[in-house]
Amino acid sequence: MAFRTTMLVTSLALSMGLAAGPAQAEVKIGFLATLSGAGAALGQDMVDGFNLALEQNGGKLGGQDIVFLKEDDQLKPDVGVQAVQKFIEKDKVDLVAGVTFSNVMMAIAKPMADAGMTFVGSNAGPAPLAGNQCNPGFFFASWQNDGQAEAMGQFATDQKYKDVYMITPNYQSGRDQVKGFTRFYKGRVSGEVYTQLGQQDYSAELLALQAAKPAAVWVFLPGGMGVNFVKQYKQFGLMGKIPLLTVSTVDGSTLPALGEAALGAYAGTFWGPDFKNPVSEAFVAAFEKKYKRIPSQYAAQSYDSALLIDSALKKTGGKVSDKKAFRDALRAADYASLRGAYKFNVNGFPIEDFYAFQVAKDNQGRVSLKTVGKTLSNHADAYVGNCKY
């Protein structure tokens, strides 16, 4: 009896009594990311990136002390909703940031919209939020989900591949990426294969692919799925024989596991660790020094979102109470981003450049992404036309 009561009371106390932070706090940011379970690598990168920016500025952004509240959504939409409700109702944050996965993003959009909360996202960018469910308070410092696939589509067109064989898991994100790719690829799609979510062995798909003899292969296989596929692609002797175009498959979080097996694969995204602008170079150097690994784009996105918030706070003199002014300041995006110049579209998504990269060794002999060229300039997403508010 005593034990049960103690345990219940302790847990209750622990969960309800979490202090909100030091009394001097100026601006509270609620950062939601996936920090346990399958997607934890990405979420951790995002937190590391944001923390680096805070650290470099002495825990301040825009001259204001930042109270950084972090919550783990466990890749469960209902946990994400509860975390956001905690941010809004209990912690009374000034803005919500982060969010790793699109299904959690879709779930928290409504509670944030209902509460009139300002949001600065640094990864998930699902199509409905760029289109008919857009919100004047939501800003996405990363990219709309289709963007990377569209970049690869343009790359494939530019390279004049006669046909492309496409492989992706059977879920909404995968289908969106296929649509994004074919929006810009003007050649023939010789195969459209949907694999199981979480599938590990792709030998069957690789055999079928070999038999089809396409000019190029395109895949969207995030996380462990990508590591599995690329390793096996190499072992079937296909790497180097048939060009491999990837989206979210080879990046800073998976390249350490792939090593030289991934050399030669192409990837499409908005930023790479070899970018030659001063903000990016300083970021990469600082990140490598602190965390002893090459930063992934997810870390870069969150770092950049912190810089965005910093610029907005500077513009409003550190005040967030005038919501409209703060949002206008965010929308101005008046800062040097590590991706180069960009602007925000009316739906809160960036109009930015996309590039093609190839996996190659950097000047220290490490396997990393090397810029091949720009494929899309000042690219706006395909859904902004539906955004009306």
Added chain:
Amino acid sequence: MKMESSIVNARVARPSAGVSWPAALTVLLFALLLLVPVYASVTDSSYVLLQFSRILVFALAAVGLNLALGYGGLVSFGHAMYIGIGAYCVAIASHYGADGGVLHLLLVVVVTALVAAPVGLIALRTQGIAFIMITLALAQMFYFLAVGLKQYGGDEGLPIRQLSRFGALTGSHAGLYLALLACLGASLLLLRRVIRSRFGLILRASSMDARRVRAVGTSPLGYRLLAYVLSAELCALAGFFLANLTAFASPAYMAWTASGELIIMVLLGGAGTLVGPVVGAAGFLLLEEGLKGLTDHWMIIMGPVIVLIVLFLRNGLWGMIVSPREEH
């Protein structure tokens, strides 16, 4: 046989400590739960309401699962599927503009029955580990079905624009909480009635030794099927509330890990006890939140805690106070 013996082992006789400890404690528990909206309005923070609403959702689902697992000895590794079905009924109806609250409830009840009956019939042909695997397999099928349904959002989930309309109560946090609490209380009372009835007697007897029940001339199948469907309905009702709480339906609600967590909640509280699952759900979720606040690596504490509870608390948390036999 081994499957059911945990319930048998749990029924260790214990000296009754008073006129009715379990009833008094249950009343106290509900009184505490009733205080939550009061606390929320006093401190003007509805977060506590939302937090406890989520706990009550899973408490209701755990109570449902307990009917099949605790009393019926049916270890279903797929009950989260019904939470998902309940949530999707609300979401899909809302998607097409039909947002009447009563309509939603009717839809939930009917669809769940239509799914649970054939699923139960198929699964109940087996027992033991085979039953676990079949329920798991069938739940996985529904999970992949939901992920593949792209017009309803697929894995990105389906936001619910219009919540179930119940007049003035629509969208009210306190209203949702009190409705949940009322449903939970009603379910417990209903279950108490069911367990004490002839139906309950045969169900429990079947879980202990089905052969003997058959020898007496009764076929356990009908009783088990009914218990299974009823437990599915309670889970689906929990799903209905979850959809209204989060304004969202997602295949993640139906993942096999969610079913596993439900089983943990039931066992943690005490399978085969009436109020056990409520305590188990609350304990599990509060512990999870408490640990998350301490460290990102909270699972490394959660895992051993579960192991220790299994090793040392044979009857679960509630079972420490109340032996399952005493409640009947």
Added chain:
Amino acid sequence: MSPQLLFMQALNGLQYGILLFLLAAGLTLVFGIMSFINLAHGALYMMGAYFAAATFGHTNSFLLAILAGLGGAMALGVALDRCGFARLYPRAHLDQVLATFGLMLFCNEAVRMIWGSAPIFMSLPDALSNTVMVLGTPYPLYRLLIILAGLLVALGLYLLIERTRVGMLIRAGASNRAMVAALGVNIGWLNTFIFALGAGLAGLGGAMVGPILSVQPGMGDSILIMTLVVIVIGGIGSIRGAFLGALVVGLVDTLGRTVAPALLGRALEQELASTLGAAVSSLAVYVLMVIVLAVKPEGLFPVKKR
């Protein structure tokens, strides 16, 4: 689809089946003889992969890596058995499910704490990473080696179970546990041996797939479900059932993934065919299991209980 491609896909199915067998053999032995459901079996597989990858990272020796995976998992198995698992053997299955589920969570998180959340690196030595021509198609040499290794293990298990004294005790324990104990055999050490053997097999499986699959936390979870499906289909406690069941599941899964979409593609238009094909392929194995259980609930090759 040409008959040649069909044969190659069948080869793929065979290879996947062999991998499943390595895991299923251990799980079914432990379940059949000690009546112990071990959900942490997938975690042992994962630990085998991690031990192998870590050893490979330090020594660059593939052989040492495999041995580390096998040995490390076996040692872990012995440790688990001696340090408390033995208490769980007489408990009800539900308690075992719960306790091993907790252990699984713990292992996943421990691995995350030590090695990080991102996948870690393991590759093949150059000598093994070539392709060989099979029926005019390039096929990875390493996969053929996996098939060979798996068949050798199957042979080894067969010899162990059928031709040695320990094997006789194992077979006796599967038929009638109580009798074996009554005959004066130290059932405690037999249990430890069986559990370690099962763990070793799982670890070996994990070590062998390290180079071709992603070594990451939670990698054992999905294969655990498949393994459970295999032993349920094959018959619990039966190594023969595990072997044949694994091959059947491997073939059905692989062919389901490739043949179904191809067939549907001929009948329906592209997008619908690919959607349906994907759905069918993910369900194929489960449907198979439901059918088997409906027709023969004890599995296809059950152990005869006395």
